[in-house]
Amino acid sequence: MKVSIRGKNITVTKGIQDKVEKQLSKLDKYFIMSDNIEAKVLVRTYTFGQKIEVTIPTEYVLLRAEEVSDDLYNAIDLVIDKLEGQIRKYKTRLSRKSKNNKLAFNIQTLDDIAGDDEEDVIVKTKSINPKPMDMEEAIMQMELIGHSFFVYLDTESNAVSVIYKRNDGGYGLLETE
Secondary structure, three states, X not given: OEEEEEEEOOOOOHHHHHHHHXXXXXXXXXXXXXXXXXXXXXXXXXXXXXXXXXXXXXXXXXXXXXXXXXXXXXXXXXHXXXXXXXXXXXXXXXXXXXXXXXXXXXXXXXXXXOOOOOOOOOOOOOOOOOOEEOHHHHHHHHXXXXXXXXXXXXXXXXXXXXXXXXXXXXXXXXXXX
């Protein structure tokens, strides 16, 4: 697997690069065509700690994890654990949908980390009729009901949009085309 490491507010040292590459190489056994896969790693420094974001796009599935810690090397270990957990979670789904293993995962290796083969279960279904409003009103509505996201009909674009709380404290906006 190719690894691309960038740093924001931090210089990526040889030690950081070696640690990231060593830990990501543990994931190579889960991929069939590891030369075609590039892991994109972003390391950031904040006043509250170090953050590492890892994105591994394959042809059919996107693996992404991020971790914040005071110790960057600890955050690297934790983010790899999260990625392995995602692979474990998708094991059943991938083996069911991928008859020819075209998702670029080595299903044989995934069997070794079997773990829980829980199926995703929908516990609640809700129908909504998005109300026309602007983004500021949507944020207010989301805060009032105490949810982490809110679906609304944007009055400017007349399209269904979703406003959501980001882990970094800001807001995100998903717009439909």
